[in-house]
Amino acid sequence: MLGIKNYNPKMYTNPSNIIGDHRTKLETLIGKNVKEIWVVWAQDEDEWFNDCPVIICFENGQLELCAYKTNEYAVTIDKILVSQGLSWYGSDLKLNWEKNKLEELNFAIGKEVIGIEMIERRETNASDYYLAGIGLHVKDGYFAICNGFDENLIIKKREEGPNFKHTIIWET
Numbered sequence: 001m002l003g004i005k006n007y008n009p010k011m012y013t014n015p016s017n018i019i020g021d022h023r024t025k026l027e028t029l030i031g032k033n034v035k036e037i038w039v040v041w042a043q044d045e046d047e048w049f050n051d052c053p054v055i056i057c058f059e060n061g062q063l064e065l066c067a068y069k070t071n072e073y074a075v076t077i078d079k080i081l082v083s084q085g086l087s088w089y090g091s092d093l094k095l096n097w098e099k100n101k102l103e104e105l106n107f108a109i110g111k112e113v114i115g116i117e118m119i120e121r122r123e124t125n126a127s128d129y130y131l132a133g134i135g136l137h138v139k140d141g142y143f144a145i146c147n148g149f150d151e152n153l154i155i156k157k158r159e160e161g162p163n164f165k166h167t168i169i170w171e172t
Contacts, residue, residue, distance in 0.1 A: 002052050002066065003040075003088040003095065005081075009053075009066070009074035013131055015118035015167050018075050025061070025077050026116050026169045032058040034108045034138065036099050038082050043094035048102060050152040052095070054145045055080060056136070058113075067147035071130050104154055111138035119144055120165040129165050 001007050012018050019026075040052035053066035053074065064076040082097035100106055115137035120129035133146030135158060144155040158166075 002068075003086045004052065005084050005087075007053075007076075007080055009064075009076045009079070011068055011072040011074055013071050013073070015120060015131055018073075018118060018131075018134075019167070019169065022075055022077060023169065026063075028060060029058055029063065029113050029116065031112060031114075032060060033110055033112050034136075035059060035110075037102065037105050037108065038097050038099050039101055040086060040095050041098040041101055043096060049093075049095055050148070051150075052086070052152075053080060054152055054154075055082065055097075065134055065145040065152070067133070067145075067150060067152050069150050070147065073131050073133065073147055075134065102154070104156060105143060107141055108136070108138050108143055111141065113138055116169040118167040118169065119146065119159070120167070121159075122163050124163065132164075135166070 034056060036057040038055040040049040042049040053064045056063045061078045064080050066074040068074055086095040088095055113136055117135045119132045119135050121132040122129045133144045135144035142158050146153045146155050
């Protein structure tokens with residue numbers, strides 16, 4: 001799936017299902033330092049190919065996050081091998097995994113994770129929230145990999161207000 005060999009993520013629409021499936025592993029990331037952040041890079045365009053997962057590496061494993069459809073989000077742990085090539089559904093796109101390529105996330109490299117949260121959002125005047133992404137609080141900063149309407153979107157400032165719900169997994 002998503003051009004990644006042997007990658008078959010479970011799609012989530014509800015934070016409680018992510019917590020049920022991954023709570024223990026997510027809790028082990030608290031207190032760990034972010035080692036690397038891998039993204040898929042479109043070689044010809046020289047830009048982030050934000051349809052593929054963002055991989056956040058730690059000493060004890062990696063967290064793989066990806067927005068899929070407007071209301072679906074994939075969370076996997078230790079499933080993707082960045083050493084394997086990518087093939088985007090038979091297209092001729094030249095895609096490669098690149099380490100620490102997104103300048104806007106480089107501030108997090110080497111920083112300790114002090115909190116992880118599920119982010120839900122609702123549209124103005126709507127009653128239902130939808131799963132919007134996962135945020136990581138690091139020493140002296142914050143970033144979230146969110147759903148940008150079927151592609152990954154990076155947020156560096158925690159969004160607050162009545163249209164957002166934050167479910168904290170763990171905080172130091």
